[in-house]
Amino acid sequence: MHRRPIQQLRHLFFFAVVTAVFLSSIVALLRNGSGQPTQSRFAFNQPAMANASPSPAEAFTYLPLIMVPEAPCVYMETDDAVVIEIESVPAAEDWQFETSFPSYTGNGYYVWRGPEQYGTPGIGVLTYPISVTKSSDYQLNIRNSHPTNPSLYNDVWVRLDNGPWIKSFSNVINAWTYDFNFDQGGNLGAAIFKNVTAGIHTIELSARSAGFRLDRLVFSANGSGQLETEPESPCVVP
Numbered sequence: 001m002h003r004r005p006i007q008q009l010r011h012l013f014f015f016a017v018v019t020a021v022f023l024s025s026i027v028a029l030l031r032n033g034s035g036q037p038t039q040s041r042f043a044f045n046q047p048a049m050a051n052a053s054p055s056p057a058e059a060f061t062y063l064p065l066i067m068v069p070e071a072p073c074v075y076m077e078t079d080d081a082v083v084i085e086i087e088s089v090p091a092a093e094d095w096q097f098e099t100s101f102p103s104y105t106g107n108g109y110y111v112w113r114g115p116e117q118y119g120t121p122g123i124g125v126l127t128y129p130i131s132v133t134k135s136s137d138y139q140l141n142i143r144n145s146h147p148t149n150p151s152l153y154n155d156v157w158v159r160l161d162n163g164p165w166i167k168s169f170s171n172v173i174n175a176w177t178y179d180f181n182f183d184q185g186g187n188l189g190a191a192i193f194k195n196v197t198a199g200i201h202t203i204e205l206s207a208r209s210a211g212f213r214l215d216r217l218v219f220s221a222n223g224s225g226q227l228e229t230e231p232e233s234p235c236v237v238p
């Protein structure tokens with residue numbers, strides 16, 4: 001078991017050689033094997049190189065491998081309205097992406113397939129960050145549809161900027177409609193948010209009735225941004 005000094009030296013030398021070879025392979029890999037510097041795929045903050053083929057010594061910068069999460073984009077008001085396909089943001093909990101009811105806009109629509117949440121807003125929250133250009137009242141019209149009965153499968157909770165959740169509904173059955181109303185303690189009326197300031201806001205939807213289909217939302221100061229031809233607003237990272 002006891003090693004002689006010469007054997008220990010050999011082992012030490014062998015270990016040093018292996019380590020050196022390993023480290024130089026890592027360096028070669030980082031330099032893409034060509035001796036030319038490469039832009040790291042992970043380095044989002046690396047400035048663009050002015051020269052297409054810089055000399056290896058001067059342009060290469062080692063950057064820490066830190067993944068910077070991108071800020072969420074914000075849907076910008078254009079032509080007097082913010083227009084967003086409901087399915088453009090990730091579904092939450094029992095919201096399901098579907099396409100079986102025809103004549104939706106965009107790629108499809110979401111429908112709540114979980115239990116009714118008549119008394120509990122805040123379940124299955126869908127989040128829509130928006131930016132508006134005017135300080136004004138704004139009307140929300142969500143293109144929707146539901147089957148069978150005017151007052152079943154026909155509502156969803158809505159809130160703006162952490163305000164109170166408002167039961168919001170439509171009574172039009174078996175067709176897509178922009179008919180969309182607030183029920184505020186029995187006061188029924190168009191879904192209008194008062195005194196919205198210019199700038200960034202957040203619209204949130206949460207589950208209420210099962211079976212209510214939500215296709216796209218239009219948020220407009222003049223209440224008339226309901227055209228099918230209106231394209232989806234650009235989503236821009238602020």
Ligand SMILES: [Ca+2]
Nearest residue numbers: 151152154155
């Ligand atoms: Ca209802």
Ligand SMILES: [Ca+2]
Nearest residue numbers: 105106108215
């Ligand atoms: Ca849609």
